[in-house]
Amino acid sequence: VARAGGDGGGNNEVQWCFLQVKGAIDEDVAEADIISTVEFNYTGDLLATGDKGGRVVIFQREQETKSRPLCRGEYNVYSTFQSHEPEFDYLKSLEIEEKINKIRWLPQQNAAHFLLSTNDKTIKLWKISERDKRAEGYNLKDEDGRLREPFRVTELRVPTLKPMDLMVEASPRRTFANAHTYHINSISVNSDYATYLSADDLRINLWHLEVTNRSFNIVDIKPANMEELTEVITAAEFHPHHCNVFVYSSSKGTIRLCDMRSAALCDQHSKFFEEPEDPSSRSFFSEIISSISDVKFSHSGRYMMTRDYLSVKVWDLNMENKPVETYQVHEYLRSKLCSLYENDCIFDKFECCWNGSDSTIMTGSYNNFFRTFERGSRRDATLEASRESSKPRAVLKPRKVCTSGKRKKDEITVDSLDFNKKILHTAWHPMENIIAVAATNNLYLFQEKVN
Amino acid sequence: MEDKVLSPEKAEEAKLKARYPHLGQKPGGSDFLRKRLQKGQKYFDSGDYNMAKAKMKNKQLPTAAPDKTEVTGDHIPTPQDLPQRKPSLVASKLAG
Numbered sequence: 001v002a003r004a005g006g007d008g009g010g011n012n013e014v015q016w017c018f019l020q021v022k023g024a025i026d027e028d029v030a031e032a033d034i035i036s037t038v039e040f041n042y043t044g045d046l047l048a049t050g051d052k053g054g055r056v057v058i059f060q061r062e063q064e065t066k067s068r069p070l071c072r073g074e075y076n077v078y079s080t081f082q083s084h085e086p087e088f089d090y091l092k093s094l095e096i097e098e099k100i101n102k103i104r105w106l107p108q109q110n111a112a113h114f115l116l117s118t119n120d121k122t123i124k125l126w127k128i129s130e131r132d133k134r135a136e137g138y139n140l141k142d143e144d145g146r147l148r149e150p151f152r153v154t155e156l157r158v159p160t161l162k163p164m165d166l167m168v169e170a171s172p173r174r175t176f177a178n179a180h181t182y183h184i185n186s187i188s189v190n191s192d193y194a195t196y197l198s199a200d201d202l203r204i205n206l207w208h209l210e211v212t213n214r215s216f217n218i219v220d221i222k223p224a225n226m227e228e229l230t231e232v233i234t235a236a237e238f239h240p241h242h243c244n245v246f247v248y249s250s251s252k253g254t255i256r257l258c259d260m261r262s263a264a265l266c267d268q269h270s271k272f273f274e275e276p277e278d279p280s281s282r283s284f285f286s287e288i289i290s291s292i293s294d295v296k297f298s299h300s301g302r303y304m305m306t307r308d309y310l311s312v313k314v315w316d317l318n319m320e321n322k323p324v325e326t327y328q329v330h331e332y333l334r335s336k337l338c339s340l341y342e343n344d345c346i347f348d349k350f351e352c353c354w355n356g357s358d359s360t361i362m363t364g365s366y367n368n369f370f371r372t373f374e375r376g377s378r379r380d381a382t383l384e385a386s387r388e389s390s391k392p393r394a395v396l397k398p399r400k401v402c403t404s405g406k407r408k409k410d411e412i413t414v415d416s417l418d419f420n421k422k423i424l425h426t427a428w429h430p431m432e433n434i435i436a437v438a439a440t441n442n443l444y445l446f447q448e449k450v451n
Numbered sequence: 452m453e454d455k456v457l458s459p460e461k462a463e464e465a466k467l468k469a470r471y472p473h474l475g476q477k478p479g480g481s482d483f484l485r486k487r488l489q490k491g492q493k494y495f496d497s498g499d500y501n502m503a504k505a506k507m508k509n510k511q512l513p514t515a516a517p518d519k520t521e522v523t524g525d526h527i528p529t530p531q532d533l534p535q536r537k538p539s540l541v542a543s544k545l546a547g
Contacts, residue, residue: 024544033544055543080546088493095491120491182488201488229484251484283464284474335459338466443545 013379014360014372014433015449016396018389020074022059023442025387035438037425041105041113044429047075047436048115049443050100054084056117056170058128073434075445079128081170084119096121102187104196106209114173116196120183123198125174125209131167135159179205179215186236192243199236199248206260218266219248219258234349235295242301245270249306253290257317273320275313285337285346293349298358299430305361307352310334312363312373327373327380330365332403332414345419356431364423367412368439369399385423385437385444395449495528503527 024033032053039048047059060078087096097120106114112129137159141147182200189196197218198205204219219236223229231252239245244260256269277286289309297304298314303324306313310331313323329350333340340346345366352363364370365382373380382399389396402411425438433448457465468474 022545024547032540035545049545051543051545053540053543055540057543057545077546080543082540085540093493093495095493097491183490226485232484232487281458281460283458283460284467285460285464335463337460337463338470341467342470441544 013374013377013381016383016433016435016446017449018391018394018396019434019445019447021387021390021442021444022057029441033441035425035441035443036099036101037103038427038436038438038443039103039105039115040427040429040436041115042107042430044431044434046078046105046113047427047445048103048105049438050083050103050117051441052097052099054082054086054098054100054119056081056083056100056103056115056126073432073447079168079170081126083117083124083126084122087121101184104187104189106189107193109193116187116189118184118187118198121177121180123176123184123187123207124172125176126170127173128168128170131169132163132165133161134164136162174209174212176207176212176215179207185234188236188238188246190238190243191241195243197236197238197246199233201232204233204236204246204248204266216264218260218264220265220267234292237295237297237304240297240299240301247295247297247304249292249295251291252287253292253308255292255295255304255306255315271317271320273315273323275322285341288341288346289337294351296352296354298354299356300358303358305352305354307350307363309346309348309350312352312361314361314375325375327361327371329363329371330369330401332401336414340419343419345422348422348424350422350424351426353426353428355428355433362426362428362435364426364437366419366422367417368421368423369401370423370426370437383446385439385442390444393449396446493528495530499527500529 032051032055034052035049036052037050040046041048045061047061049057049059051057057080058078059075062074062076064073083100084098086098088094089096099119100117101120102118104116106116112127115126115128117124117126136143137157139148139153139156139159176198180198180200180203182202184198184200186199187196194210195206195208198207198215199219202220202222203217205215206218207215219233221231221233231250231254234249234251236246236248239247245257246260247255247257249255253274255273257271257273258266259270260266262268262270277290292306292308294307295304302317304315304317306315306323310333311329312327314325316324337346350364352361354361359376360372360374362370362372368385369382370385371380371382382401383396384399400408400411401417402408402413407413421440423437423439427436429435435446437444437446
């Protein structure tokens with residue numbers, strides 16, 4: 001039933017067009033090429049991806065020009081660099097993957113761009129800067145860089161700046177290491193633009209961006225006896241406006257909101273969000289599928305969204321006992337949980353994201369499907385990121401999974417779904433209807449159809 | 452009268468228990484979580500390995516069963532158990 005009014009947006013449902021696809025086409029996917037994180041910066045002009053091979057690729061949106069009016073909003077490679085390398089901790093006999101778990105941009109404060117990238121153990125601050133001029137006419141060295149003979153320097157001249165081809169350089173400015181015993185799952189930049197948090201399975205640390213040799217532990221859920229361990233931290237995020245507030249989610253489907261003003265160690269939560277469960281419906285799978293894989297505040301800061309295995313929930317921060325909205329992502333998988341447990345898919349960690357006005361949310365599924373949910377109208381769509389529908393400006397056709405009875409034309413049965421084609425990472429431009437969808441080793445970009 | 456209709460989730464649970472009768476009662480409990488925390492752990496002791504090799508002389512050292520992911524008990528880790536050096540890093544194909 002459609003509701004009258006609703007949040008933002010017009011009454012017409014957004015139609016998506018293919019914009020671009022990045023990455024190799026060949027069937028054999030190298031593990032290093034699997035995209036592990038996607039993030040737009042604050043203006044949406046830059047889009048960063050991280051992969052299992054520890055590499056970061058940043059795309060920049062092309063400016064619309066009179067000579068290329070049809071290339072509206074195309075994203076092209078701006079910079080790429082190796083962020084993390086594989087490591088072996090000999091003291092603990094621990095193999096540390098170079099996979100980039102998360103990238104978070106810092107708000108831009110000068111000409112350069114800064115981002116944080118993290119693997120399981122180490123967070124790095126990268127500076128990405130442009131160089132389009134170089135100095136010429138040095139006194140002590142000639143144009144090749146060779147030192148001039150001192151007696152040949154008969155007069156002084158002032159070096160001048162001459163234009164050169166644009167060069168984009170990425171340099172590591174800070175390395176925040178040795179603060180996490182367990183595997184980092186989240187980083188979040190604070191609205192004070194000076195601090196950020198990093199969360200692993202059992203602890204959350206607070207850092208100052210300028211200080212690498214010290215971090216403050218603000219949450220510690222490690223039990224004195226590890227035999228008593230019952231839950232782990234799965235995600236954490238700072239509130240977008242209140243620099244003292246953050247939330248963290250758990251493997252038991254709960255979210256805790258903490259206020260750093262109330263105590264130095266935020267083991268005591270200020271708010272505890274949990275949807276009551278019907279005890280009679282409890283099964284072996286209940287806890288596993290309730291584990292929250294992602295938590296995201298709305299841009300407004302009034303709501304937060306959580307993703308568990310089968311659904312996305314929107315919570316009002318003022319109401320702890322249940323979410324205000326629940327959207328089923330792929331409920332038909334409930335009758336496949338046994339095989340999804342056997343092939344480990346039940347442990348897949350899907351992310352979710354808001355659009356700029358918080359009126360629509362998006363999350364991924366299997367078979368390269370992703371889902372959008374319009375909150376006001378309750379309209380939902382299932383779309384597919386595939387090479388077949390990748391013609392310029394081709395409108396994406398909605399897909400449908402056949403859950404019972406006869407399969408209609410163009411529908412796909414649950415058993416035909418490809419569970420190796422997972423869309424775990426998606427991102428929405430902060431202001432416009434442009435979305436980035438990571439399909440294993442390919443990055444798809446879609447934008448709203450303009451008439 | 453007992454309700455015979457099982458929810459899809461409970462039906463799936465019954466299927467799983469039929470296949471794995473010894474599966475623990477608490478899947479979200481400590482065993483599962485501890486395995487998650489142990490990700491990346493590799494074991495190798497060159498002293499143990501060389502002493503075992505000397506003792507066995509020319510015989511093969513007992514190797515881990517293929518389905519074992521953790522190294523425990525009689526199995527002495529061999530260099531084959533260690534992570535292979537990863538191939539040299541190349542540029543991302545997204546930038547190509």
